[in-house]
Amino acid sequence: MRDAAARAAVVLALLLGGCGDQPASPPQETGSAPAPANAPAPPNAPAAANVPASASPSAAAGSAAKGKQVWLGQCIACHNPDPTKDGPVGPAVKGSSRDLLEARVVRGEYPAGYMPKRPTKVMPPRPDLAPSVSDLAAYLH
Numbered sequence: 001m002r003d004a005a006a007r008a009a010v011v012l013a014l015l016l017g018g019c020g021d022q023p024a025s026p027p028q029e030t031g032s033a034p035a036p037a038n039a040p041a042p043p044n045a046p047a048a049a050n051v052p053a054s055a056s057p058s059a060a061a062g063s064a065a066k067g068k069q070v071w072l073g074q075c076i077a078c079h080n081p082d083p084t085k086d087g088p089v090g091p092a093v094k095g096s097s098r099d100l101l102e103a104r105v106v107r108g109e110y111p112a113g114y115m116p117k118r119p120t121k122v123m124p125p126r127p128d129l130a131p132s133v134s135d136l137a138a139y140l141h
Contacts, residue, residue, distance in 0.1 A: 067139025
């Protein structure tokens with residue numbers, strides 16, 4: 001009976017794999033619209049406001065809150081909603097390195113020398129999630 005339930009879970013996960021082709025977007029704040037990236041800073045804003053996000057150390061670290069939204073919106077069809085536990089198809093991934101996440105999520109491969117927890121090739125590459133890898137890494141760290 002458990003084998004039948006496990007098979008049904010795998011089939012369901014594979015069918016749902018096409019769901020959620022777009023990364024989850026964070027909720028929009030109400031109020032004034034954000035200024036364009038190249039807009040001058042307001043007179044009372046700190047000088048760092050005009051620094052591009054790519055130059056900011058915190059941008060490289062990612063946002064755990066955004067990573068959680070991506071996880072819940074894109075990953076739990078195969079992985080457990082609790083990333084410390086194995087899912088019906090995907091293994092527990094809590095503590096995964098950013099390099100592993102980028103290789104596995106974006107390119108569908110493993111970093112050189114990495115021994116996977118499961119020998120399956122079920123997870124398809126998701127290059128559309130490349131901008132979210134730092135956020136996922138922050139959430140899963």
